[in-house]
Amino acid sequence: MFSKRRDAQVQAQNRLADLDGKMAAIGRSQAVIEFDLDGVIVDANPNLLTTMGYTLEEIRGAHHRLFMDPVEAASPDYAAFWRDLNAGRFLAAKFRRLAKGGREVWLQASYNPVFGADGRPAKVVKLAIDITAHEQEAARREALRIEAEQAQTVLVEALAGALGRLSAGDLTARIDAAVQGDHVRVRDDYNAAVESLRQTLGQALGAIAALRGGAGEISSASDDLSRRTEQQAASLEETAAALDQITATVKRSADGARQASTAAAGARTEADRSAEVVRQAVAAMDGIKRSSAQIGDIIGVIDEIAFQTNLLALNAGVEAARAGEAGRGFAVVASEVRALAQRSAEAAKEIKTLITTSGQEVAQGVRLVNETGAALAAIAVKVAEMDALVSEIAASAQEQATGLGQVNSAVNQMDQVTQQNAAMVEQTTAAALSLKTETDQLARLVERFETGEVQPRVHDLSASAPIPLARERARIRAFAGGGAATAASQDWEAF
Incomplete structure (x- = not known):
């Protein structure tokens, strides 16, 4: 009988030693703090004290709301939180807490009720990991995202208005809205593209007349x-x-x-x-x-x-x-x-x-x-x-x-x-x-664009200065007209 009692004591001691070893292992990697069922702090390990910036003497006997925002601590949700723990329910989530001096701390934590010999909750043990840096970085990124969305909204609205005017043929439509960051490049690129398009179409208005005359002469020379x-x-x-x-x-x-x-x-x-x-x-x-x-x-x-x-x-x-x-x-x-x-x-x-x-x-x-x-x-x-x-x-x-x-x-x-x-x-x-017909149609299409400059209409350009291709046209005309043999041979080679 005495031997069985001694064996039971030895087993109990071994279980306690094993339990102490496990708690020590948890305490080395996580912040651990104990509360009674009323939320009063009973004990805390060095990891938690370092995270919160307190000494054990400063927090022992204090209530858990020491780490809470006063407004949140006075809310009904906080009271329900302790009622659930007293009922023996396990709680795990990310929690925002206040360290010494009001410094913000984010913890990935679990509140674990510990049951006594009678099977009823006796205390609460909290296991936590400091995730403050991660949460603050996420908050910073979210703020930047919101700011970027607001700036993008401003740019999109300005771009939509400018594109509406551009689709109507107004090549003087520019974006003058104040933007920041990468949106400045978008605004400048759009303004540069519109300006380039305006200059190109302005030159096209001057070149279409020459294209029309050249197309007619090419048609005649091609027939011959x-x-x-x-x-x-x-x-x-x-x-x-x-x-x-x-x-x-x-x-x-x-x-x-x-x-x-x-x-x-x-x-x-x-x-x-x-x-x-x-x-x-x-x-x-x-x-x-x-x-x-x-x-x-x-x-x-x-x-x-x-x-x-x-x-x-x-x-x-x-x-x-x-x-x-x-x-x-x-x-x-x-x-x-x-x-x-x-x-x-x-x-x-x-x-x-x-x-x-x-x-x-x-x-x-x-x-x-x-x-x-x-x-x-x-x-x-x-x-x-x-x-x-x-x-x-x-x-x-x-x-x-x-x-x-x-x-x-x-x-x-x-x-x-x-x-x-x-x-x-x-x-x-x-x-x-077909080119001549398409050139006439192109002239009518280009005339509808507003470039902000006074441009002569295409049908008025036929009497303007000689076109740059005059020499090539003269060669084609000499070949098509069947001039002297030597001249025709030279013109054919040049053609």
């Missing part, structure tokens, strides 16, 4: 230019048609030259092939000549063999005669061998004679084939020269066809551009007529 451009377009169209025919003719010539070049190249190829065949024939004839010589050598050997055989047969016959009856058969054989050797020798002589004759004919054939090869080589050289010349002719014809094609394209493009220029000139003529 349109006729001349149409004639030029027709001439270019005829030139383009003629160039088309020339281009087609040159193209056909180029095609024929290409075909001739192809035929010459074929002839050169055939000549080269014939020369090659002749070279092969010469080589074959040389082979035959060498073979004939070799056969002649072989026939010589055969003739030599026949001679030796004949000699041996003669010797054998002599020996057979010496042998008498015993050598008779051998003598017959020797006689036959001798006869065969003689026939072989005679045949070899005949073959040698034929081979010699064949060799001479082969040599003559080789000479003739060599002469044919030389002639074909000369023909091949001439054909190569012809091929080169025809190739150059074909290349030149192709270049001419290409060049004429480019010229034809350029002329066709010039024809299209000239046609377009003709259409544009017609549009320019129509635009010039």
